[in-house]
Amino acid sequence: MSPTAVAVAELTIAAAPGGGAATLAARCTGAWTVHGIAELEHALDALSLPGEQEVVIDAAAISALDTSGAWLLHRTVRALGQQGRAVRIVGLRPEFETLLRLIVSRDVAPGGALPARPGFVATLGRQAWGDWRNTLDFLAFIGEAFTALLRSVAQPSRIRWRAILYNMQSAGFDALPITGLLSFLMGIVIAYQGADQLQRFGANIYIADLVGLAMLRELSPLMTAIIVAGRSGSAYTAQIGTMKVTEEIDALRTVGVGPLDLLVLPKMLALVVVLPLLTVYTDITGVLGGMMMAQSKLNVSFDVFLRRLEEAIVMSTYLTGLCKAPVFAMIIALVGCYRGFQATGSADSVGRQTTLSVVQAIFLVIVTDAVFSIVFNLLDL
Numbered sequence: 001m002s003p004t005a006v007a008v009a010e011l012t013i014a015a016a017p018g019g020g021a022a023t024l025a026a027r028c029t030g031a032w033t034v035h036g037i038a039e040l041e042h043a044l045d046a047l048s049l050p051g052e053q054e055v056v057i058d059a060a061a062i063s064a065l066d067t068s069g070a071w072l073l074h075r076t077v078r079a080l081g082q083q084g085r086a087v088r089i090v091g092l093r094p095e096f097e098t099l100l101r102l103i104v105s106r107d108v109a110p111g112g113a114l115p116a117r118p119g120f121v122a123t124l125g126r127q128a129w130g131d132w133r134n135t136l137d138f139l140a141f142i143g144e145a146f147t148a149l150l151r152s153v154a155q156p157s158r159i160r161w162r163a164i165l166y167n168m169q170s171a172g173f174d175a176l177p178i179t180g181l182l183s184f185l186m187g188i189v190i191a192y193q194g195a196d197q198l199q200r201f202g203a204n205i206y207i208a209d210l211v212g213l214a215m216l217r218e219l220s221p222l223m224t225a226i227i228v229a230g231r232s233g234s235a236y237t238a239q240i241g242t243m244k245v246t247e248e249i250d251a252l253r254t255v256g257v258g259p260l261d262l263l264v265l266p267k268m269l270a271l272v273v274v275l276p277l278l279t280v281y282t283d284i285t286g287v288l289g290g291m292m293m294a295q296s297k298l299n300v301s302f303d304v305f306l307r308r309l310e311e312a313i314v315m316s317t318y319l320t321g322l323c324k325a326p327v328f329a330m331i332i333a334l335v336g337c338y339r340g341f342q343a344t345g346s347a348d349s350v351g352r353q354t355t356l357s358v359v360q361a362i363f364l365v366i367v368t369d370a371v372f373s374i375v376f377n378l379l380d381l
Helices: 038-045 067-082 094-105 120-154 161-171 173-200 204-245 248-254 259-298 302-312 315-322 324-341 347-378
Strands: 010-015 023-032 054-065 087-090
Touching: 010 038, 023 067, 038 067, 054 067, 054 094, 067 087, 067 094, 120 259, 120 324, 161 173, 161 204, 161 259, 173 204, 173 259, 204 248, 204 259, 204 302, 204 315, 204 324, 204 347, 248 259, 259 302, 259 315, 259 324, 315 324, 324 347
Parallel strands: 023 054, 054 087
Antiparallel strands: 010 023
16 A cells, blocks of 8 residues: 555544543544654644543554554553543554554653663672672583583493594694694793893703793693683584574483583593693693704703703602693683583674683683692692
């Protein structure tokens, strides 16, 4: 129907028959649509009725009603109500009444005023409460993961060895080039930075102590964990998040497969195995980089460097660095998988959760490393 063929919307007000002087009847006719209400809208804006009579709106004669007409009708009712009048709508078709209820439910404050922006204290409180709830949810997830692990230990047939081996290859073997290269360069940097200082005192040989202690005790496990968090932890989040968005996880639950058994435990167990091995590998490549720089910068040969390294490094120094790796591995796997399960609705959510996964995993790894340092210092290790 063209706009010219639409019956113009009208609203006439008169005393209600049999309703007494305290009641006014407003009769709506025509098509209350975007094309039919153009002239009526201006008239209703200036509508002002004397007295405080009740207004009964008879909508039985409305031939058509769209969102614009429903909004105008609701706005008229609201304006009359603000004048202190009781307003009732009668005779509206069921389908029109449903549309009007929808408009009423989406109504905002008069004038379209935006809600007041919360203050600093309110914002801080909401953020703290959200972080607290998120922490509780993460702790609950850890509990569920370890409960599933205990079930798998009690029933070894539940363990998915193929998934574990696949994750060992993707998180471990495939990470050898990047972790080895960065560790090698880190060893070169440490030796280069320390060489100038040691040369001033004629203590060239102590370059082995500097490189060995720094790499084996602190930098190798920490740097390896950070690389794996950015590489594998984000992959875990993206994989599980995509499965959550596409409802594949719901499908797994429907067929009786536990998502934790299939998606979390293989990743966590694989990472617990491969991260210590990667740490040993980066220990070797880091020391190798330091040896090469010591030979070129300080004229310390490989043989002399290794003999001094053997004297400087005791087993406890090596083990304090190595024992951090399994803890870092569990943190990375659990954070990555947990963030994947938090994805909802869209690919944008998967991206946000992936970013949060990397940031939180690296943050927790560094905090845990600081706790290890304090504990080892108290234990004089």
